[in-house]
Amino acid sequence: MAEDLVLDTAIRDWVLIPLSVVMVLIGVLRYFVSKLMRSSSQLPDPKIVKEGQVIIRARNLRAAANFIPAKSFRARKVYYSNEENGLLFVPKGQAQNAQAQMFSDPNMAMDMMKKNLSMIIPQTLTFAWVNFFFSGFVAAKIPFPLTQRFRSMLQNGIDLSTVDVSYVSSRSWYFLNLFGLRGLFSLILGEENATDDTQRMMQMSGFGMDPSKSLSAEKDGLDIVQHEWALPKFEQRAEAVLRKLVS
Amino acid sequence: MAGRVDSDKLKEKASDNLNDLPTFNAENMQNNAKVMYYSRTFMSIIGGVVAGILGLTGLMGFVFYFLIMGITSAGLAAKAGFSIHSYFDSWNKILLDGFFGGLMSFVLFWTFAYDIVHIF
Numbered sequence: 178m179a180e181d182l183v184l185d186t187a188i189r190d191w192v193l194i195p196l197s198v199v200m201v202l203i204g205v206l207r208y209f210v211s212k213l214m215r216s217s218s219q220l221p222d223p224k225i226v227k228e229g230q231v232i233i234r235a236r237n238l239r240a241a242a243n244f245i246p247a248k249s250f251r252a253r254k255v256y257y258s259n260e261e262n263g264l265l266f267v268p269k270g271q272a273q274n275a276q277a278q279m280f281s282d283p284n285m286a287m288d289m290m291k292k293n294l295s296m297i298i299p300q301t302l303t304f305a306w307v308n309f310f311f312s313g314f315v316a317a318k319i320p321f322p323l324t325q326r327f328r329s330m331l332q333n334g335i336d337l338s339t340v341d342v343s344y345v346s347s348r349s350w351y352f353l354n355l356f357g358l359r360g361l362f363s364l365i366l367g368e369e370n371a372t373d374d375t376q377r378m379m380q381m382s383g384f385g386m387d388p389s390k391s392l393s394a395e396k397d398g399l400d401i402v403q404h405e406w407a408l409p410k411f412e413q414r415a416e417a418v419l420r421k422l423v424s
Numbered sequence: 425m426a427g428r429v430d431s432d433k434l435k436e437k438a439s440d441n442l443n444d445l446p447t448f449n450a451e452n453m454q455n456n457a458k459v460m461y462y463s464r465t466f467m468s469i470i471g472g473v474v475a476g477i478l479g480l481t482g483l484m485g486f487v488f489y490f491l492i493m494g495i496t497s498a499g500l501a502a503k504a505g506f507s508i509h510s511y512f513d514s515w516n517k518i519l520l521d522g523f524f525g526g527l528m529s530f531v532l533f534w535t536f537a538y539d540i541v542h543i544f
Contacts, residue, residue: 354532357529361465361469
């Protein structure tokens with residue numbers, strides 16, 4: 178059970194390499210297609226953009242709070258979180274409206290669905306192709322041993338039970354490629370764009386609730402900030418630096 | 425290769441407050457993290473190919489992966505001139521960040537090279 182099988186060279190040439198090449202090419206294709214589809218649509222709603230900018234301003238204020246004097250920080254804080262006309266204060270009814278509007282907006286929904294589909298369809302197609310053409314033989318040997326429980330998962334088309342679990346079918350080679358090529362894509366495509374499922378799902382779930390909840394979240398965050406003047410002896414330090422420069 | 429060229433762009437990012445709270449420029453920190461990620465991915469791919477060619481199997485291969493990650497961390501620390509605090513938040517970030525992220529790429533290329541070379 179521990180002998181080395183000798184595998185046909187043709188398997189290397191006609192299974193492993195073409196499968197990897199096809200997956201790389203499909204990844205590149207998907208990246209370009211998603212780029213094309215994204216740029217051809219979408220006039221952003223001005224109200225949403227305005228709210229987004231307000232949030233960014235409030236966030237900057239929170240981050241850099243310690244570099245402005247206490248009085249000016251407080252003035253800015255009141256401007257944002259004032260009860261009557263503060264920028265971050267949204268009455269409850271209006272908040273709900275914005276969220277519902279975003280979800281029922283047909284453009285947005287279709288966009289999300291398009292992105293989802295462009296992820297799922299190539300994977301499904303490739304998997305079906307692999308199963309159809311490349312099943313029933315040993316495709317590769319993984320260099321590390323695994324327990325017997327993995328046998329049913331990795332050796333799908335191979336019906337001999339005495340073959341070492343290290344010899345896997347091409348389906349497991351497909352999955353190995355699927356996970357391993359993500360790193361390669363992030364290198365050759367710039368940002369890791371259309372190939373990471375979990376990242377995009379997080380992005381999508383965060384975007385739906387964005388306007389209504391994050392305004393109040395920013396307001397709370399701003400209320401919490403304690404101002405600590407971070408530049409107390411600044412004049413003396415500036416003087417010391419200038420002296421060093423002059424002398 | 426993109427990973428190697430970008431490591432020249434590790435930028436100075438903390439303000440030089442000598443006795444005060446350190447402040448970090450978010451954009452530069454993000455750039456540094458990206459450079460580190462690229463470096464690790466690249467090294468894990470190369471390490472995978474090397475491990476396959478050398479014929480390492482089983483536990484030795486994973487030991488080799490950790491060795492490669494350690495070399496990458498040492499290289500990044502050396503590139504930052506060992507003054508970590510002016511480029512990164514803490515030592516943990518440069519040593520452990522993305523440690524296991526390159527594992528899948530490593531295994532893929534390890535399997536690939538091992539098969540091509542040894543079970544031809």
